[in-house]
Amino acid sequence: MKGRSIRHCRLCGALVTYRLPDDGDTRERAVCPACGTVHYENPLIVLGTVPYLAERVLLCKRAIEPRFGKWTLPAGFMELGESMAEGAARETAEEAGANIRMGELFSCMSLPRVGQVHFFYLAEMLDDTLDPGPETLEARLFMEDEVPWEELAFATVSETLHRFFADRRKGSFAMHDVDIVLPPK
Known part of the structure; x- marks a missing residue:
């Protein structure tokens, strides 16, 4: 059960x-x-960022399971003793080695079936310097039409990216609160 x-x-x-x-x-x-x-028994909190530099967004190719070899936003589990923003910034540093300025909370994605809640912050990249850590095979900046949509690791990443690019086209960013319904295992 x-x-x-x-x-x-x-x-x-x-x-x-x-x-x-x-x-x-x-x-x-x-x-x-x-x-x-x-x-x-409570849900796990996953924290990450949507790092962007001008019109491009940063994605990381996973060097770990689950979803080895798939692309994702830099994100991971919240640690004890850190705020959500601190955790998101830490994960971005660990996975991509990107220099960022943390922005506002952008998306909250509830995944009841797997007992997780994912939070993504906007993060402006200060330059294009990247130094991926051991959990990342490759880190790259993508224009919207270059994003490997079929190779994204998680539904929360796809949903967040779609909303990011839509908001960018509108010229303003909103906060997005979404329930992700995953198919049964």
Whole structure:
């Protein structure tokens, strides 16, 4: 069953059971029968940027799974102790080695089926210097008509790029909040 990945209590190590907690919660949770701890399973946060330089956007070719060899925006999981903007900037530095000026939050993409929420910030590139890290096979700038649309790694990247180029043509950027419905596994 979806959302049942916790097997042992993180505090005492006992096997957990899935049931409604005694506190009036309306969802089944992993509850430790030994110490009473309720464990919550929450979505993972993925942070990234839409790095752009004039009319071009930066994409990275993945050197890791999932989607090895596919193109993506620089992004990755949020770490403890960092803000969303700090995480997005860190991922851009790690994956592309790009010099950027962080902009506004641009898109929020919910992926309920996989338990993730993706946030992308606008990021103006200060120059065309790139120094890709070990998770990237290649980093390149693309004009809209050059983007390898069929080779993009994730639906959130495709959706964000389509909205970026549409907003750019309009001459102003909006905040986009989108639910991505993925086909069943």
